[in-house]
Amino acid sequence: MIGTSEIKVRSAKKEDTIAIADVLRNEGLSLPPAADPQLVIDHWERLWDKNPYYKECNAEVFYGWVMEQDSKIVGFFGYLPRMYYLRQQKMTVYIASNWGILKPYRRFAYLLCDAFFNSFPEQLKLTTTAITPTGKIFTMFKGKKFPDPELNHAYVVPFRTEKLLRIKFSNFPRLYTFAKPFLLLINFLLPVSFQCRFFWKKKGLQQINISELPPDFAVFWESCLQQSKGLIASRSLDTMKWVYADVKKEDRKRIFLYRSKQNNQILGYASLILEPVVTSPDVKRYKIGDLLALNETAKKEILKQLISYSFYDHADLLEIHLVGNINRNEIPSFNVVRITPSFPVYYHTADKELEQLLSEKKNWEFTPYDGDTILG
Numbered sequence: 001m002i003g004t005s006e007i008k009v010r011s012a013k014k015e016d017t018i019a020i021a022d023v024l025r026n027e028g029l030s031l032p033p034a035a036d037p038q039l040v041i042d043h044w045e046r047l048w049d050k051n052p053y054y055k056e057c058n059a060e061v062f063y064g065w066v067m068e069q070d071s072k073i074v075g076f077f078g079y080l081p082r083m084y085y086l087r088q089q090k091m092t093v094y095i096a097s098n099w100g101i102l103k104p105y106r107r108f109a110y111l112l113c114d115a116f117f118n119s120f121p122e123q124l125k126l127t128t129t130a131i132t133p134t135g136k137i138f139t140m141f142k143g144k145k146f147p148d149p150e151l152n153h154a155y156v157v158p159f160r161t162e163k164l165l166r167i168k169f170s171n172f173p174r175l176y177t178f179a180k181p182f183l184l185l186i187n188f189l190l191p192v193s194f195q196c197r198f199f200w201k202k203k204g205l206q207q208i209n210i211s212e213l214p215p216d217f218a219v220f221w222e223s224c225l226q227q228s229k230g231l232i233a234s235r236s237l238d239t240m241k242w243v244y245a246d247v248k249k250e251d252r253k254r255i256f257l258y259r260s261k262q263n264n265q266i267l268g269y270a271s272l273i274l275e276p277v278v279t280s281p282d283v284k285r286y287k288i289g290d291l292l293a294l295n296e297t298a299k300k301e302i303l304k305q306l307i308s309y310s311f312y313d314h315a316d317l318l319e320i321h322l323v324g325n326i327n328r329n330e331i332p333s334f335n336v337v338r339i340t341p342s343f344p345v346y347y348h349t350a351d352k353e354l355e356q357l358l359s360e361k362k363n364w365e366f367t368p369y370d371g372d373t374i375l376g
Contacts, residue, residue, distance in 0.1 A: 009111045012063035017044045019073040027100035030376060046245055052238040053081045065115040075101035077112040080372055083234040085225060096127040097372040117141040121350040128345050128371025138346035146345035147361045154321040155328055155335045159311050192333040196311040205305040206257050210244040213237060220266040224292050232365040243375060258302050268293035268302045273374050286310045287319040290369035304332055322367055
C-alpha cells in the first residue's frame with residue numbers, strides 16, 4: 001500500500017510538461033496528442049510562458065504543483081493567473097486549471113489541493129468547470145458557489161430540430177423515419193428560421209481573426225472598464241490575443257466586432273466557441289464565449305446576429321450562458337433550458353472583505369470568457 005511518506009508535492013517545472021500532459025490525458029482532459037510532443041510543449045507555453053499576466057506584473061512564470069512518487073509524476077494542479085479589475089483597480093485571480101491525479105493516488109489529492117488553496121490564501125481563487133469533484137474540493141476548502149443559483153442554467157436555441165430529435169430518440173428509428181417529414185416541416189417553420197432568413201440580415205457585425213484585432217479595440221475596452229461595476233476580466237489587446245489563440249489549429253473560436261453605422265466606433269464585441277457535445281460528437285454546437293456592449297441596443301443586435309451566424313453556419317444549436325448579462329426574456333427566439341451536470345463556478349479567498357463583496361451577484365461581471373473554459 002502506498003504511504004504518505006512516499007508522496008512528494010513540489011512546484012512544477014517546464015521540464016515536467018510531457019509527463020504532466022500524459023497524466024492529464026490519462027484522466028480524460030483534452031490535450032494535444034502524445035505522438036506530437038512539440039504540439040504539447042507549444043500548448044503549455046501558450047497557457048503559461050506567454051500568459052500576458054507575467055509580462056504586466058513582471059513576475060516569474062509559475063505553473064502549479066505536481067505530485068510525485070519516486071520521482072514519477074502522478075498528479076498536477078495547475079495555477080493559472082489572470083488579470084482582473086475590481087472597481088477599476090487591478091487584481092490577480094488565480095485560476096484552477098488542468099488538474100488531475102492518477103486513480104491509485106487520489107486519496108492524496110488533499111496534498112495538492114492544500115498547495116493550491118493555502119499559497120497566497122487572501123488572493124482570489126476561481127474554478128470554472130462543471131466537473132463534480134472540482135466543486136466538492138472547492139467546497140471542502142471553504143470555497144463558495146458563484147452568488148447566483150441559476151448559473152447552472154444555459155439557454156439553448158435549437159436550429160436543426162429533426163437532427164436533435166433523431167439523436168434523442170435513437171432507440172426508436174422507425175418512429176423517427178415516420179416522423180421525419182413532419183419534423184423537417186416544423187424545422188422550416190420555426191420562428192428562428194424566418195427571423196434569420198428575412199429579418200436578421202447582417203448589420204454592423206464583422207467577423208475578424210484575432211491577429212487582426214484593431215488598435216481601437218483598446219478604446220472600446222477602456223470604455224467598458226469605465227462602465228464596469230464589478231469584478232471583470234481584462235480584455236486588453238495582449239490578453240485577447242492570448243485567450244483566443246488556437247494552438248491546436250482547430251478553428252473553433254470566432255471573434256466578432258460590432259461597429260456604429262454613423263462613426264464606425266466599436267460598440268460591442270462577442271465570440272462564438274465551437275464546442276462538441278461529448279455524448280453526441282456529431283452535433284455542431286456553438287456557445288457564446290463572451291459578449292460586451294456599450295449599450296443595450298448594441299447588445300441586442302449582436303445577439304440577433306450571433307444567432308443568425310450560427311444558423312447559416314449550419315449549427316445544430318446555440319448555447320447562451322451569460323448570467324447577469326443576458327436574461328432569458330432577452331433572447332429573441334425560442335429556447336430551452338439545459339442544466340449543467342454540476343454547479344460550474346466556485347471561488348475562494350481568505351480576505352473577508354473581498355469574500356463579502358463577492359457574495360453579491362451585482363459585484364461580478366462574469367461570462368464564459370472567465371477562468372480557463374475557452375483557453376484550450
